Amino acid sequence: MRLSLFLIFSFFSVTVFAQGNRSIQTLNAGWKFHKSNTSELQAVLREKEDWEQVNLPHCFNAEDGEDEKYGYYRGGAWYFKEISIDSSYQNQRVFMYFEAANQVCELFVNGVSAGKHIGGYTSFCFEITSLLKLGAKNVITVRVDNSHNENIPPLDADFSFMGGLYRDVYLITTNNVHFDLLNNGSNGVFIETPTVTEQTATVRLRATIKNDGKAKQKILQYTRITDAGGKMITTKSTAVTILPGQIYQTEQNGFSIPNPHLWSPDSPYLYTVTTEIRDSKGHLIDQISNPLGLRWYTFDANKGFILNGKPLKLIGVNRHQYYSHQGFALSNEQHVHDIELLKQMGGNCLRIAHYPHDPAILEACDRLGIIATEEIPIVNYINENSNDFRSNCLNMAVELVRRDYNHPSVFVWAYMNEMLNNNKPKKPENLRRLNKLAISIDSILHKEDKNRFTMIPNAEWFEGYRDAGLIDLPQICGWNIYEGWYGEKLSDFEQFMDTFHKKYPNKPVMITEYGAGADPRVRSFAPERFDFSMEYQNAYHEHYLKAIMERPYIAGAFAWAFVDFFAEPRVDATPHVNNKGLITLDRELKDSYFLYQAYLQKSPMVSIASKGWEQREGSAASMEEDFCKQPVTIYSNQQEIELFLQGKSLGKKTVVDNKAVFEVPFANGSNLLEAVCKIGSNVIKDVATIQFRLWDFPLNKHPESFPSIHVNAGSNYSYYDKKNHCTWMVDQPYSRGSWGYTSGKRYRAGSRPASQREISCTADEPLYQTQQIDPGSYRFDVPDGTYEVSLYFAELLSEAQMQKSLYNLTADATVDKAVKRIFNVDINGYPFLRNLNLKEQYGEAVAVPFKYIIDIRDSEGIEIKFSALAGVPVINALSVVRIK
Ligand code: GCB
Numbered sequence: 001m002r003l004s005l006f007l008i009f010s011f012f013s014v015t016v017f018a019q020g021n022r023s024i025q026t027l028n029a030g031w032k033f034h035k036s037n038t039s040e041l042q043a044v045l046r047e048k049e050d051w052e053q054v055n056l057p058h059c060f061n062a063e064d065g066e067d068e069k070y071g072y073y074r075g076g077a078w079y080f081k082e083i084s085i086d087s088s089y090q091n092q093r094v095f096m097y098f099e100a101a102n103q104v105c106e107l108f109v110n111g112v113s114a115g116k117h118i119g120g121y122t123s124f125c126f127e128i129t130s131l132l133k134l135g136a137k138n139v140i141t142v143r144v145d146n147s148h149n150e151n152i153p154p155l156d157a158d159f160s161f162m163g164g165l166y167r168d169v170y171l172i173t174t175n176n177v178h179f180d181l182l183n184n185g186s187n188g189v190f191i192e193t194p195t196v197t198e199q200t201a202t203v204r205l206r207a208t209i210k211n212d213g214k215a216k217q218k219i220l221q222y223t224r225i226t227d228a229g230g231k232m233i234t235t236k237s238t239a240v241t242i243l244p245g246q247i248y249q250t251e252q253n254g255f256s257i258p259n260p261h262l263w264s265p266d267s268p269y270l271y272t273v274t275t276e277i278r279d280s281k282g283h284l285i286d287q288i289s290n291p292l293g294l295r296w297y298t299f300d301a302n303k304g305f306i307l308n309g310k311p312l313k314l315i316g317v318n319r320h321q322y323y324s325h326q327g328f329a330l331s332n333e334q335h336v337h338d339i340e341l342l343k344q345m346g347g348n349c350l351r352i353a354h355y356p357h358d359p360a361i362l363e364a365c366d367r368l369g370i371i372a373t374e375e376i377p378i379v380n381y382i383n384e385n386s387n388d389f390r391s392n393c394l395n396m397a398v399e400l401v402r403r404d405y406n407h408p409s410v411f412v413w414a415y416m417n418e419m420l421n422n423n424k425p426k427k428p429e430n431l432r433r434l435n436k437l438a439i440s441i442d443s444i445l446h447k448e449d450k451n452r453f454t455m456i457p458n459a460e461w462f463e464g465y466r467d468a469g470l471i472d473l474p475q476i477c478g479w480n481i482y483e484g485w486y487g488e489k490l491s492d493f494e495q496f497m498d499t500f501h502k503k504y505p506n507k508p509v510m511i512t513e514y515g516a517g518a519d520p521r522v523r524s525f526a527p528e529r530f531d532f533s534m535e536y537q538n539a540y541h542e543h544y545l546k547a548i549m550e551r552p553y554i555a556g557a558f559a560w561a562f563v564d565f566f567a568e569p570r571v572d573a574t575p576h577v578n579n580k581g582l583i584t585l586d587r588e589l590k591d592s593y594f595l596y597q598a599y600l601q602k603s604p605m606v607s608i609a610s611k612g613w614e615q616r617e618g619s620a621a622s623m624e625e626d627f628c629k630q631p632v633t634i635y636s637n638q639q640e641i642e643l644f645l646q647g648k649s650l651g652k653k654t655v656v657d658n659k660a661v662f663e664v665p666f667a668n669g670s671n672l673l674e675a676v677c678k679i680g681s682n683v684i685k686d687v688a689t690i691q692f693r694l695w696d697f698p699l700n701k702h703p704e705s706f707p708s709i710h711v712n713a714g715s716n717y718s719y720y721d722k723k724n725h726c727t728w729m730v731d732q733p734y735s736r737g738s739w740g741y742t743s744g745k746r747y748r749a750g751s752r753p754a755s756q757r758e759i760s761c762t763a764d765e766p767l768y769q770t771q772q773i774d775p776g777s778y779r780f781d782v783p784d785g786t787y788e789v790s791l792y793f794a795e796l797l798s799e800a801q802m803q804k805s806l807y808n809l810t811a812d813a814t815v816d817k818a819v820k821r822i823f824n825v826d827i828n829g830y831p832f833l834r835n836l837n838l839k840e841q842y843g844e845a846v847a848v849p850f851k852y853i854i855d856i857r858d859s860e861g862i863e864i865k866f867s868a869l870a871g872v873p874v875i876n877a878l879s880v881v882r883i884k
Helices: 041-046 087-089 332-345 357-370 387-404 428-448 462-467 492-503 536-548 592-599
Strands: 002-004 014-016 023-026 031-035 051-054 076-085 093-096 104-109 110-116 124-127 136-145 169-175 177-179 187-198 200-209 217-226 232-242 249-257 269-278 284-292 297-300 304-307 314-319 347-352 373-376 409-415 452-461 475-481 509-513 522-524 556-561 566-569 577-578 607-608 615-619 628-636 640-647 648-654 659-666 668-679 682-697 708-712 717-721 725-731 739-740 778-779 785-793 820-828 830-836 846-858 862-870 877-882
Touching: 076 249, 093 104, 110 124, 110 668, 169 177, 169 284, 177 269, 177 284, 187 284, 200 217, 200 232, 217 249, 232 249, 232 708, 297 682, 304 640, 314 332, 314 509, 314 592, 332 357, 332 592, 347 357, 347 556, 357 373, 373 387, 387 409, 387 428, 428 452, 452 640, 475 492, 492 509, 492 536, 522 536, 522 785, 536 592, 592 628, 607 668, 607 682, 615 628, 615 717, 615 725, 628 640, 628 668, 628 682, 640 659, 648 659, 659 668, 659 682, 708 717, 717 846, 785 862, 830 846
Parallel strands: 014 076, 304 556, 314 347, 314 556, 347 373, 373 409, 409 452, 452 475, 475 509, 509 556, 615 682, 708 725
Antiparallel strands: 002 051, 023 169, 031 051, 031 076, 076 136, 093 124, 093 169, 104 110, 104 136, 177 200, 187 200, 200 249, 217 232, 217 269, 269 284, 297 304, 522 717, 566 577, 607 628, 628 659, 640 648, 640 668, 668 682, 708 877, 717 725, 739 778, 778 862, 785 846, 785 877, 820 830, 820 862
16 A cells, blocks of 8 residues: 555554553554665655555565565665654653664654664664654654675575564653663663572572663662462562662672472473562562573583483474565564474474574573574675674674573574685685684673573585684584585485594584475475475485484584575575475475474374375376375374275385385375374374376276376476466376377486576476476377367576586576577477577577467377477477367
């Protein structure tokens, strides 16, 4: 909806009334928004008549792709809002708290700057008291800018740096005497647990109190610790006299909790610490509540992670903060839902990657018992020569710790992800500068927090990280390992880790990333790396999980990633999305999610993992058969599974490494599968209904009922087109009575089975990213009738181009001059396409569909013949649909 400028200052005004002590409310509703690089407030108002009306959280890249260089808008944007402040605010302080804004944010109140914040992921607060007009309307204006800035990390990373006021914004009012809100996003109270044992726990508390009034104040700081049921456990009062304008640091020591209820993933028990300020008459004037979890832990180089005296294998995920069509702007419910899904998966840890997330995430981790690592977004490289870059990194480290200091779920502070993998040459002086910055960050993290561990996630180039000191410096070494995805062999994972452990026997280590891409539309009976099939992702995680579980020295492992996420330059099966999630951007669970559940869940579980593969197609193997056998994967933590098809047992299978595979004889139509495990006298089961389209053998066995065939040409995977409810089958060679190509070979991009180029004019990338090269002809021995024969083409990138980028983080748009192909296509002798030159007539990587209607008589079947005029012909997909 767009509103005229006239409405900007007269609409959606909220009136805020003073409350005496602290009040907190969101300022999320009724903002006017306009993208503009103009930095002058008055000038921007003259620029445009219409302003879009938005509510927060708002991300201005939720649906865009408009910038040539970055693919999405990176620049300035303005938000306006009007609030009326009641005159009762005479003796109150007023603040605006931003949970984050990416990445530079300046706040103006009635046209005057109230403050500027740098960094897109940490929280910040501005005081606006002196800029407000009491008893009147006030105009709040915010400029947010997500332009690339060489002084602000991250400079580069495999995720989109989306802009906007994408988290909640709050208006907070306080008494003149209040806990300090201007301390780097913190709430002004810091809690520590100097000792925790099974017998006793001690608690220490630091607070900063400010007197913004004109008179000296005698106050009492009163703290109480209550248990999860609200019962008082212990209290302390401290009398303080605070002069006007003064900031006072208090410390309350010696709280003691006998027989503490310990915090752990299985029992995330939370106490509450409530800290109050009371005036000399005993009236409450400010109050802050914090969660308190009592636990002790360490990371051991051989035994792994130890919590409350017992070893605990940490298995969980990395998470980014995206949702489809919303970009960065998720509701708190959506954030929390992700942590609930992690918990339901059985995961006990979360790497909050690669930057601090919404406060709702750690609140959920505290409550649900998820052990978190949290980091600042220094990714891939640093700006070595900039003091501003350095100080922005250090500020972010301070903001990270101060905001989240009190969360019992945070165990590790991390920084610097994969600093040496960006294909840039590294000289000793580069390594030295990197080391210097790392030392500064590590020491600031330890200065801010003496109790938690530090970690750096490295990758691949062992010697480089060693020489830069990034292995020795932090207390935990993280490794991001993608053997079997970017690297060729899965088993190189164990090899790398065992070698590392031998070289660094005293270094605690975690696998900070490992993962493989998968798109639920892509399914394969012969999975390969980079085919983006669910089956390859399953095989990858099956291998890694087993190897990780078998190695006690690996303290923890975080799958990359929990949820698919936007990464603008990337072209996976879904362009601009990194498809390595165990869950899609719409939160559809992929098969591998259930593998984790089978490994991690303590209660009995069985899952037909591929139940999402609910539309299948296939051929009967012979004239006598009226079924087609295809595998169905089941994950379970039980020993034996029995599978039923339409109520009839297909037999029992022993579960090996949490998995059993059944060859299921699917019949045409609806197939009900039930996977059943008996546990004593109890039964658990999972159910799936698979719609199967069976082609007879031969295809014309029942001429009256032949429907259609869709082929994903030159491909080892089938592709399900959700919009048209149609499955494009794995390609096959022709045999009499059936269908297929008569010759040719599959397109390959180097060692990869599909192009990773974005294909324009379609949303069905996986269909166009494979290709049969020089097919000779395709034959379909269909019964007589009238058919639509559709042919789908796209000129793909050459193999040489694909080799260029290790991680394929950048789509390579270079035109391959070597490709020259011109060809003809004849359908049953009819000259359907002549001199087809895809590149010249349509362009590279463009979807080009054609359709031809044909009558088939005298059992001639359909023959589609390709003949070369220059180069070799290609075909990406084809379908034969009977219309009469
Ligand atoms: C990595 C990076 C992460 C990428 C991931 C990938 O090593 O740390 O940011 O998204 O690999 O998918 O390539």
